[in-house]
Amino acid sequence: DTGVSQDPRHKITKRGQNVTFRCDPISEHNRLYWYRQTxxxxxxxxxxxxxxAQLEKSRLLSxxxxxxxxxxxxxxxxxxxxxxxxSAMYLCASRILDRQETQYFGPGTRLLVL
Amino acid sequence: xxxxxxxxTEISVVEKEDVTLDCVYETRDxxxxxxxxxxxxxxxxxxxxxxxxxxxxxxxxxxxxxNFQKSTSSFNFTITASQVVDSAVYFCALRGFxxxxxxxxxxxxxxxxx
Numbered sequence: 006d007t008g009v010s011q012d013p014r015h016k017i018t019k020r021g022q023n024v025t026f027r028c029d030p031i032s033e034h035n036r037l038y039w040y041r042q043t044x045x046x047x048x049x050x051x052x053x054x055x056x057x058a059q060l061e062k063s064r065l066l067s068x069x070x071x072x073x074x075x076x077x078x079x080x081x082x083x084x085x086x087x088x089x090x091x092s093a094m095y096l097c098a099s100r101i102l103d104r105q106e107t108q109y110f111g112p113g114t115r116l117l118v119l
Numbered sequence: 120x121x122x123x124x125x126x127x128t129e130i131s132v133v134e135k136e137d138v139t140l141d142c143v144y145e146t147r148d149x150x151x152x153x154x155x156x157x158x159x160x161x162x163x164x165x166x167x168x169x170x171x172x173x174x175x176x177x178x179x180x181x182x183x184x185x186n187f188q189k190s191t192s193s194f195n196f197t198i199t200a201s202q203v204v205d206s207a208v209y210f211c212a213l214r215g216f217x218x219x220x221x222x223x224x225x226x227x228x229x230x231x232x233x
Contacts, residue, residue: 053219098164106152111163
């Protein structure tokens with residue numbers, strides 16, 4: 006059973022550029038989550054999907070951020086007009102709706118905005 | 120509002136010593152879930168344990184044990200006979216029933232000295 010995968014693992018971009026990250030959840034996991042983690046901090050919730058529906062968005066998700074999960078499988082997180090403050094690790098997690106109640110995380114995409 | 124406090128920012132112990140990582144939480148939910156995750160240098164968050172608020176039974180898994188005390192809102196994690204491979208950042212997290220957002224503490228960086 007493969008875990009959550011994320012691509013790319015690392016991304017360096019210049020301020021003002023757009024970036025897109027991809028997350029492939031564990032097969033049959035219908036809930037998918039995005040978190041952001043800055044240096045020395047714990048992950049912070051950004052948004053989550055149930056199948057293709059985006060059900061909750063954090064205040065951290067500014068207008069420059071957009072997430073999609075068009076077919077209820079993989080998800081993308083796009084950041085437009087990147088700023089240096091966007092530099093962080095972007096983590097994706099997934100879970101299946103069952104009594105386990107546990108989110109499983111991918112390896113993350115580390116973004117550096119120059 | 121929910122809050123998780125991990126007061127120990129960094130801990131260093133010599134290999135084979137026992138070590139306890141503290142976690143204190145705040146929530147108004149009557150039903151909630153507590154988690155511990157391990158984050159090695161590679162960055163991926165590895166799930167270790169989930170505890171439901173209605174189950175105060177402590178748990179042991181190999182060298183790992185967890186002490187959940189609802190009366191003091193604590194969910195502490197003990198590693199017995201520590202090994203170098205235990206070196207990582209450990210996060211405690213909380214999620215209320217019906218709420219998909221995980222609230223993390225700031226993590227404890229554990230270094231095991233050979």
